[in-house]
Amino acid sequence: MADTEVEHALPSEPQSRHVVYCGACSLPPEYCEFGGIVKKCQDWLQKNHPEMYDRLWSEDALAAATSTLSLDAQKRAEKDAHKKALKAEALEQKHLQQIAESKVTIKRVERNKRKFVTTVTGLEAFGLENKKVAKDLGKKFATGASVTKVPSGGEEIVVQGDVSEEIEEFLLEKYKVIPEDNIELVEDKKKKGAGAGG
Amino acid sequence: MFKKDISPGSKSKVKSSVQRAIRNQLVTTYPLLAPHIDEIIPKKEQLDAMKIPDRVTLYLIGPTPLFYQHMTDALLPHLRLVHRFPTCFPSIRIDRGAIRFVLSGATLMAPGLTSTGGRLPNGDAEEKGAYGEHGRKDGEEKGKEGWYGGRELEKGEPVVVCAEGKEEACAVGILSMGTKEVKEKGKGPVVEEGHYLGDGLWRLVTE
Ligand SMILES: [Zn+2]
Numbered sequence: 001m002a003d004t005e006v007e008h009a010l011p012s013e014p015q016s017r018h019v020v021y022c023g024a025c026s027l028p029p030e031y032c033e034f035g036g037i038v039k040k041c042q043d044w045l046q047k048n049h050p051e052m053y054d055r056l057w058s059e060d061a062l063a064a065a066t067s068t069l070s071l072d073a074q075k076r077a078e079k080d081a082h083k084k085a086l087k088a089e090a091l092e093q094k095h096l097q098q099i100a101e102s103k104v105t106i107k108r109v110e111r112n113k114r115k116f117v118t119t120v121t122g123l124e125a126f127g128l129e130n131k132k133v134a135k136d137l138g139k140k141f142a143t144g145a146s147v148t149k150v151p152s153g154g155e156e157i158v159v160q161g162d163v164s165e166e167i168e169e170f171l172l173e174k175y176k177v178i179p180e181d182n183i184e185l186v187e188d189k190k191k192k193g194a195g196a197g198g
Numbered sequence: 199m200f201k202k203d204i205s206p207g208s209k210s211k212v213k214s215s216v217q218r219a220i221r222n223q224l225v226t227t228y229p230l231l232a233p234h235i236d237e238i239i240p241k242k243e244q245l246d247a248m249k250i251p252d253r254v255t256l257y258l259i260g261p262t263p264l265f266y267q268h269m270t271d272a273l274l275p276h277l278r279l280v281h282r283f284p285t286c287f288p289s290i291r292i293d294r295g296a297i298r299f300v301l302s303g304a305t306l307m308a309p310g311l312t313s314t315g316g317r318l319p320n321g322d323a324e325e326k327g328a329y330g331e332h333g334r335k336d337g338e339e340k341g342k343e344g345w346y347g348g349r350e351l352e353k354g355e356p357v358v359v360c361a362e363g364k365e366e367a368c369a370v371g372i373l374s375m376g377t378k379e380v381k382e383k384g385k386g387p388v389v390e391e392g393h394y395l396g397d398g399l400w401r402l403v404t405e
Contacts (some may be wrong), residue, residue: 015233015237016234016238017282019281026396026400027396028366035396
């Protein structure tokens with residue numbers, strides 16, 4: 001809808017302010033100190049908005065920020081920040097562990113006699129979007145690649161043809177987040193009615 | 199209210215009659231927003247509604263969150279909207295020490311407002327102005343700097359919570375105690391169950 005919008009000759013400028021949000025913790029950068037991942041926030045800000053970094057994290061700014069707190073409150077705030085940092089670290093560990101334990105399954109499925117499709121499941125655990133990967137696969141193999149819902153909930157990518165090994169190679173090369181050991185190739189055994197001959 | 203993460207619900211289009219009613223309600227609740235209402239909810243844009251847990255509806259245009267509403271309570275601004283139009287919502291200010299409590303989802307207590315770093319309306323109902331910036335009475339030339347309202351706010355009114363030493367607001371909620379009483383009593387809960395920076399509503403993906 002928005003792209004069909006016609007320019008109006010409105011006299012007044014838009015009044016909306018544009019606020020920068022931290023690329024690491026998502027808060028306005030002046031609140032990063034409460035986000036629990038201060039080090040990452042600082043790195044992001046220094047890289048992306050150096051002038052703001054200087055303003056917020058200069059010695060003067062820090063001194064002013066703590067001068068109004070009592071010594072006791074400062075200590076408590078410090079302890080609080082430490083706790084938050086530990087929590088953030090634990091969360092990241094959990095994320096890494098999740099990646100280590102997850103698997104991408106590439107399966108060869110026989111549709112009709114000698115006609116195959118290949119399905120891919122489990123990409124989500126690695127932070128990959130099925131739709132995007134399907135598009136990349138479609139381009140790579142110049143074939144149909146679509147995302148469909150599976151009865152057990154969740155989604156799978158269906159690629160036309162018997163291309164399991166090629167997909168594995170492609171995934172490893174293009175999406176480095178998936179360790180090689182976390183990809184498994186399987187074959188769907190023929191269902192009833194199929195393969196009477198042989 | 200949004201301490202837990204929220205997974206995005208499906209969006210539905212708001213009927214144009216309802217969209218009009220919401221615009222009217224917003225201007226009534228937040229008179230200072232009136233000059234900007236066409237910018238916030240342009241007439242020709244489609245307003246969407248997303249149901250989120252605890253009977254809360256979030257209103258958005260495209261991916262941009264605007265307001266949320268618990269059942270049929272007052273429409274409250276999403277903090278991203280407050281940041282876009284900071285002077286248009288009744289605001290109070292907490293001292294620096296209270297920030298980390300509010301940002302962990304704790305109830306905002308009176309001492310965080312009555313201390314030297316805190317700010318409440320000055321009680322002069324004649325004064326009008328831009329919250330956090332300046333206020334003045336009719337006929338006065340120069341406004342008061344660092345103004346946080348003339349008129350006292352009543353229990354049940356929506357309020358934006360700013361913070362000492364910070365430019366942007368950090369929370370939104372409903373007053374569970376009027377600001378006059380906050381000053382008189384100096385203790386007790388003032389804003390419970392609010393929306394704050396970093397909570398589930400803040401982190402909700404609306405793309
Ligand atoms: Zn940050």
